[in-house]
Amino acid sequence: ADGRLDGTVALVTGASSGIGEATARALAAEGAAVALVARRRDRLEQAAESIRSAGGTALAVEADITDAASAQAAVAGTVNALGGLDTLVNNAGLMLLGPFGEAPPEEWDRMLAVNVQGLLYVTQAAQPHLVSAAENGSRRVADIVNISSTAGRVAGIGNAVYSATKFGVVALTEALRKELLPQRVRVGVVEPGTVDTELTTHVRAEIQQAVARQIEGMEKLLPEDIAEAVAYIVTRDRRVAVNEMLVRAGAQT
Template identity: 60%
Template sequence: MTNTLNGTVALVTGASSGIGAATARALAARGASVALVARRKDRLDELAADIRADGGTALAIEADITDPAQARSAVEQAVASLGRLDTLVNNAGVMLLGPIEDAPVEEWDRMVAINVQGLLYTTHAALPHLLAAASAGPRDSADVVNVSSVAGRVARSGWGVYNLTKHGVGAFSESLRQEVAGRHVRVTLIEPGAVATELASHIRPEIRAAAQRAFSDLELLTAEDVAETIAFAVTRPARVVINEILLRPDTAA
């Protein structure tokens, strides 16, 4: 495989499992040094060891990005240890579905904190480094990749606050794109449909069963499918800006 990200550094949030872990592997395979950010340090250490065993460079950073100080520290640790920052993948997220009526509002707080505030804090901390890399880097560009969802396009009953967070990610991504486009920082919104990850395991059991039935006739996307899509977007020549990719399982509504 051609190492099209040689000399660059990527930071991936939510890297301890699923799409985040798969994305870290995909970017490392293409030559990027990868900072792995999540709360589960044991999983990060295991992933970092695997990447190193395959000849890559990886740094495990334990952080809760819903805390602005920890998000900022994670970015600074990555830059201090790996030398720069060219790619930010905002992947950390949680999906807690259920009716708005009588909902446990702590679930709402958790989704807003991780899906929105964590993404904002990490982007804010990373942006100066991304702008610097875009103006003096091996690729003449830098990338912000925000992992959203089909739920950022289509609202469904029982998905209200999750829909709200993912629509917000889309709006923020477009505004950021307009702000930094002239300075060679590319902003890409990735909107997967149903993916076979542990995301659904966080849903309350009675809600989870209904969600699983809704997708029971589909062959779900894999984390690797989404990771390869992200890798495709960030390895385009500097002249190519991919603003948005929607990917769904075959026959998905």
């Protein structure tokens, strides 16, 4: 079957689980050769293997994007192995919640490092390759899709710093959108609501119950629901630019 992303290359950060893994699968199903970037090699290999067995092309790239050299190596390794880069999905992220006053500052450092700094390192390394794909590729357009959150639109109790990182991702998206527009690199943002993933497993034990209570009984989004939103954005004709998609769970206020 002809895929709308045939002949293109995509890099997805945080592709070892959740939304990133589902997005890698969705882009591969559209014909993109996909590089799956994260730290857990075993999970990356599993995800890549499952894409391959479905007939796709997938490369597992172990990297910690909070390390600039590691982020740059992930991009360079992808371009070397797969021949270019047309689509970047900045999805890797960390959500550590709880009252601001009690939070260990190292939690803030980790969230800022992954959600903001890591995204910056990967994006800067990818930029020249995306520009070149938009100039020389058959689609004459390239894409960056950043994964923010509803917390990037509405801040709330217990998520001050997470929200700061995700508002930051929205701001970065808008600035880069304008900056890269002349080169036909589209920059968009998806803001997911509550998705059933491993994201909440990283909060401190004493916060787990409060988080569980907040979403108790609510039907959550599936990672595939967000993957479809990303795939929609990157499969549009070059005359179209979807700048932002806020996708909440149906039962979410």
